[in-house]
Amino acid sequence: MSPNDERPRATTTIFDVARLAGVSHQTVSRVLNDLPNVRATTRERVEQAIRQLNYVPSQAARALVTRRSRTIGLVATGLPDFGPSSIVLSFNRSAREAGYAVIASHPTDVEGPTLRSAAEMLIRQSVEAIVLLASERGVLDAFDGWELGVPLIAIASEVRGRGVRVSLDQYGGARRAVGHLQELGHRDIVHIAGPAGSMDAEERLRGWRDALVDAAMPVAEPLRGDWSSGSGYRLGRQLLAERVPDAVFVGNDQMTLGFLHAVQDAGLKVPADISVVGFDDLPDSAHFSPPLTTVRQDFTALGQEAVSAVLAQLRDEDSPVQAVMRVPELVIRESTRRR
Known part of the structure; x- marks a missing residue:
């Protein structure tokens, strides 16, 4: 049409x-x-x-352009894990440096009425824009079609719905992780994914699968964790009781910590028996046993880019950028080796 x-x-x-x-x-x-x-x-x-x-x-x-409160609203969904917390800290610091205060709302769930209430609370306080830190697809879908009266900037790994988008390229980061394992000669690469519905988890899973398919390598059914080290340990025990793959790409470093524990309990060694790659590069990941090869996300830069996107909207620019994506960096340490 x-x-x-x-x-x-x-x-x-x-x-x-x-x-x-x-x-x-x-x-x-x-x-x-x-x-x-x-x-x-x-x-x-x-x-x-x-x-x-x-x-x-x-x-x-x-009233959109007449509102000048020098405040920005932030709706942060999901658990206060290292990544989201780091983004929020960077966003607040960057906003303060730009002369803006931040009014934050942390909804206890991601249902439509709760999110609407959070957004309306911010609008009543005359924020000039709303930044949405979205962990699940349903959060973006819930905001689609609402007339907020102010610009909406979403920090989310999928480009869906309306509003300007800033994100880290979870898909590209996963492909870098799997590509590293492929270059080391690994053919049987299992994935322990994050929870279904999480945009980050789904993008990392998609990157893992596409990297294997493109290389004509076997694709096993991924295992599903919940981002916690406990789930990584449980799924590691389950996997290693059945077989020992060449390598495992784990959806985040916290689950990787649990998986490494499971490898030790099975009497195996990383990377002698199995190579392991995580995702996030937590401050402690360099001190795992062994030090973890992982995908480093620049959460500080992401918070800064979100503020830049807000300021671009408030400057009344005619052609706003609809998506800004930064590909994470692969950090190679001692948990991987050539097959």
Whole structure:
């Protein structure tokens, strides 16, 4: 269907208008408020999109550019693990350096009503933008279609729904991990994945599977953990009771710690009997026994990029970047060796 054939929708939002016109949400609001500093061609494009979508602006949408509270809302979902906590710390520090305060909400669940309540609380406090730290797909889906009246920036590893996206490339990082094992001559590479529904877990699993398929290597059914060292230990015991693969790619370093314990209990050695690669590069990963080969995620840079994306939206830029992805770095230590 071409843009000219698009039908009016009752749930049309300011973000739909911005997407169709190819501008930022801020620019649409400037046109709605008949403010200056909008090029004539841009104004005409926005007005055409408004007519085409039969858009009726809300009071929040009209007030978008007049709100200058110097505050940013943060909705952080998921467990307070090392990665999310590091991102939040970096985001708060970067926002403070840019002259903004952060009002944070940490919903206890990821159900739609809870998330809506969290967003509305932030809107009532006149935040200029909302940053969503999303761990599960359902969180992004819950925000899709809501008219917040302010820009939405999501820190999430999948590009889905609306809003500007910043993320670390979980898929690319997983392919680097598996590629390292393949270069060492390993053919039987098992994956211990994170929980179903986690975007990071699914992207890492997808990268592992695609790397094996592309190399015409066997793909065993992945094992599912819950990010904890306990689940890594349990799944390690289960796997090693059945067979000893060439190598194991584990979805995060915490589960890897438990898996290494299971290897020791089985009377095996890493990497003499089995090579192991983790994901995250926790501060303690260099001191595992043996020191862990893993994928390093730059959580500090991710928090900084989220603030940069917010500032770009608030500067009223006409062509916002829809996705910023950084590929994690492979850190090679002593838990892998040539087969």
